[in-house]
Amino acid sequence: xxxxxxxxxxxxxxxxxxxxxxxxxxxxxxxxxxxxxxxxxxxxxxxxxxxxxxxxxxxxxxxxxxxxxxxxxxxxxxxxxxxxxxxxxxxxxxxxxxxxxxxxxxxxxxxxxxxxxxxxxxxxxxxxxxxxxxxxxxxxxxxxxxxxxxxxxxxxxxxxxxxxxxxxxxxxxxxxxxxxxxxxxxxxxxxxxxxxxxxxxxxxxxxxxxxxxxxxxxxxxxxxxxxxxxxxxxxxxxxxxxxxxxxxxxxxxxxxxxxxxxxxxxxxxxxxxxxxxxxxxxxxxxxxxxxxxxxxxxxxxxxxxxxxxxxxxxxxxxxxxxxxxxxxxxxxxxxxxxxxxxxxxxxxxxxxxxxxxxxxxxxxxxxxxxxxxxxxxxxxxxxxxxxxxxxxxxxxxxxxxxxxxxxxxxxxxxx
Numbered sequence: 001x002x003x004x005x006x007x008x009x010x011x012x013x014x015x016x017x018x019x020x021x022x023x024x025x026x027x028x029x030x031x032x033x034x035x036x037x038x039x040x041x042x043x044x045x046x047x048x049x050x051x052x053x054x055x056x057x058x059x060x061x062x063x064x065x066x067x068x069x070x071x072x073x074x075x076x077x078x079x080x081x082x083x084x085x086x087x088x089x090x091x092x093x094x095x096x097x098x099x100x101x102x103x104x105x106x107x108x109x110x111x112x113x114x115x116x117x118x119x120x121x122x123x124x125x126x127x128x129x130x131x132x133x134x135x136x137x138x139x140x141x142x143x144x145x146x147x148x149x150x151x152x153x154x155x156x157x158x159x160x161x162x163x164x165x166x167x168x169x170x171x172x173x174x175x176x177x178x179x180x181x182x183x184x185x186x187x188x189x190x191x192x193x194x195x196x197x198x199x200x201x202x203x204x205x206x207x208x209x210x211x212x213x214x215x216x217x218x219x220x221x222x223x224x225x226x227x228x229x230x231x232x233x234x235x236x237x238x239x240x241x242x243x244x245x246x247x248x249x250x251x252x253x254x255x256x257x258x259x260x261x262x263x264x265x266x267x268x269x270x271x272x273x274x275x276x277x278x279x280x281x282x283x284x285x286x287x288x289x290x291x292x293x294x295x296x297x298x299x300x301x302x303x304x305x306x307x308x309x310x311x312x313x314x315x316x317x318x319x320x321x322x323x324x325x326x327x328x329x330x331x332x333x334x335x336x337x338x339x340x341x342x343x344x345x346x347x348x349x350x351x352x353x354x355x356x357x358x359x360x361x362x363x364x365x366x367x368x369x370x371x372x373x374x375x376x377x378x379x380x381x382x383x384x385x386x387x388x389x390x391x392x393x394x395x396x397x398x399x400x401x402x403x404x405x406x407x408x409x410x411x412x413x414x415x
Contacts, residue, residue: 042184218352
């Protein structure tokens with residue numbers, strides 16, 4: 001299959017300043033992704049309370065996170081394609097409503113099976129947030145600022161995760177786990193209101209008007225040429241390893257700090273928050289450097305850093321040294337998320353951009369959802385610290401895939 005693309009004149013102005021639409025698109029995407037981060041990570045803190053209230057086993061409790069991520073994969077496979085067909089803003093509003101409704105229903109759960117159902121459907125809405133928001137921002141921002149704008153969207157997730165780490169110890173004892181689920185409705189309403197004020201990006205409107213675009217299958221662009229196939233395979237490995245490492249580390253980090261080092265809930269939350277702050281700085285740094293140095297060298301550098309810290313972090317026992325190591329781990333572990341939006345947007349045309357974003361990132365997130373299960377199984381066979389060190393091998397695979405399958409596309413115009 002041979003497909004030719006050409007850039008529009010307006011899109012070739014790489015150094016154009018960001019306009020008012022671009023800034024609004026960024027805010028809307030950032031707030032929506034913050035909602036996702038808050039919801040997913042707050043569940044990890046609530047699992048003991050939910051398990052006690054609903055009499056869940058450890059495997060049932062862990063499956064709530066896994067099936068949320070499986071739902072995200074399903075959403076990623078469906079929602080991105082709908083966005084490429086019907087528009088970024090319209091479909092994004094649908095996903096927010098779906099996510100908000102079923103997050104609220106979680107507060108009414110009476111047992112394992114209805115809660116599992118609500119979490120899975122909420123995950124479908126969650127799966128659409130990342131890809132559509134990233135495609136929207138990439139199409140709205142100039143090429144020379146695309147990586148940093150995409151990293152700002154990713155920072156929304158970290159803001160939500162940080163809020164979960166700081167707010168949960170304060171509110172959970174007061175309003176309970178049902179009240180915590182209801183809080184997840186607030187940013188959903190705000191994000192929906194913001195997106196109602198936005199129209200579709202000009203680039204999407206221009207491309208959507210073409211006759212061949214309306215009849216094309218967005219999935220076909222993922223393997224439209226040998227170069228596209230290499231990008232699809234390479235990015236698939238990158239997102240899978242990164243999500244596997246992220247969830248494997250972050251879901252078990254509170255438990256590691258409490259069971260292995262005897263930290264209280266408040267102290268575990270504080271140490272986890274420092275790791276999250278390190279990740280936020282890493283995302284910001286990645287976006288700034290990627291627009292100057294390129295995407296590929298930054299990915300390799302951050303993957304190597306994550307590999308080193310996966311080995312070093314579990315060896316540290318001193319609390320203050322662990323605090324510093326947690327910040328450094330966060331920089332490398334989460335920083336790469338700041339680069340996926342630009343990399344994927346530049347690797348595929350507008351006809352398939354949201355499809356590629358959602359399919360590749362959420363497929364990685366689905367595989368990454370097995371990270372907590374794998375780490376948990378290894379912990380029962382050896383120890384939790386040894387299980388976390390296993391991530392070294394995953395990061396080594398990630399470096400190989402990036403070096404041999406990914407093409408540098410810094411500053412290229414979108415088509």
